[in-house]
Amino acid sequence: MSSTAAAAALPARALTIASSDSGGGAGIQADLKAFARCGVHGMSVIVALTAQNTTGVSAIHECPPRFVADQLEAVLTDLPPAAIKTGMLLSAPIITTVANHLAGKGIPLVIDPVMVASSGSRLLREDAVAALIEELFPLATVITPNLMEAQALTGLGTENRAEIAEALVALGAPAALVTGGHGIDPIDHLYDGRAHLEMPVTRYPLAATHGAGCTHSATLAACLARGMDLAGAARTAGTVASEAVRCGLVGLGAGDGPVDALDVRRLSPPTLTDRH
Ligand SMILES: Nc1ncnc2c1ncn2[C@@H]1O[C@H](COP(=O)(O)OP(=O)(O)O)[C@@H](O)[C@H]1O
Numbered sequence: 001m002s003s004t005a006a007a008a009a010l011p012a013r014a015l016t017i018a019s020s021d022s023g024g025g026a027g028i029q030a031d032l033k034a035f036a037r038c039g040v041h042g043m044s045v046i047v048a049l050t051a052q053n054t055t056g057v058s059a060i061h062e063c064p065p066r067f068v069a070d071q072l073e074a075v076l077t078d079l080p081p082a083a084i085k086t087g088m089l090l091s092a093p094i095i096t097t098v099a100n101h102l103a104g105k106g107i108p109l110v111i112d113p114v115m116v117a118s119s120g121s122r123l124l125r126e127d128a129v130a131a132l133i134e135e136l137f138p139l140a141t142v143i144t145p146n147l148m149e150a151q152a153l154t155g156l157g158t159e160n161r162a163e164i165a166e167a168l169v170a171l172g173a174p175a176a177l178v179t180g181g182h183g184i185d186p187i188d189h190l191y192d193g194r195a196h197l198e199m200p201v202t203r204y205p206l207a208a209t210h211g212a213g214c215t216h217s218a219t220l221a222a223c224l225a226r227g228m229d230l231a232g233a234a235r236t237a238g239t240v241a242s243e244a245v246r247c248g249l250v251g252l253g254a255g256d257g258p259v260d261a262l263d264v265r266r267l268s269p270p271t272l273t274d275r276h
């Protein structure tokens, strides 16, 4: 195969800029599984490490912003991604570093404004919320808060997703997708500044939703990397996240079990042959 033909056969690339979950349920670990689920080569810039399991976060170790910049430069210079997602960014200096590296690149960007873990720990410092809105939202293709994050960002108490999505777009993001895992109705709501689109998702009443939001936003980025339009990518993200909950590993730990985008229980190690 010629090198041009070999390059044409390569998978699309997507990058996650987020934090590690030592329990393997959310964060970078969930993102890379979602990228693989979508047939996309995943790359990662890790901004913080969490000591975390299914019951909660016990410690957070922040990477120096200079090392975040080193990772960004390593990836962006050699392996430019076709789409990027951000997850847990933790601090204002990290957000500024990320924004400085992404500004002007024109790469589709999904911002998952991760603020508080479902276990209650803060994953975005209070003094970093303004930086997220002012420096990163204008660079986004779409932001994907859950209902509670959307309420915190807008200061609105309503559960009316159309109203909240419009307020999010008014904050500077070109499009907002409010996810529906926690709401009364399991509906994802997309507003792109012109039209509203409601996307029902199948809800599974399982104790295995840890990492659902990460899986959702990573799938959305992977679909954009593969050339899908925003509405199609949003529908696929809702379906993949919902399926990951259906396949979730209930009982894996003492708390909320991790979602499983790859449905690993149906996989087994390859059979070894004489050639191996
Ligand atoms: N119980 C559930 N059953 C099916 N899908 C779910 C469930 N919880 C979450 N999801 C899926 O995960 C997505 C994100 O979930 P959500 O709870 O809104 O965000 P987060 O995990 O960030 O709190 C939803 O849009 C939905 O597709």
Ligand SMILES: Cc1ncc(COP(=O)(O)OP(=O)(O)O)c(N)n1
Residues within 6 Å of the ligand: 018, 019, 020, 021, 026, 027, 028, 050, 052, 087, 088, 114, 116, 117, 118, 119, 123, 209, 210, 211, 212, 213, 214, 215
């Ligand atoms: C390292 C890390 N990143 C993100 C989250 C939040 O995960 P998410 O899927 O948005 O929601 P919950 O699993 O907290 O419901 C996290 N916990 N850790």
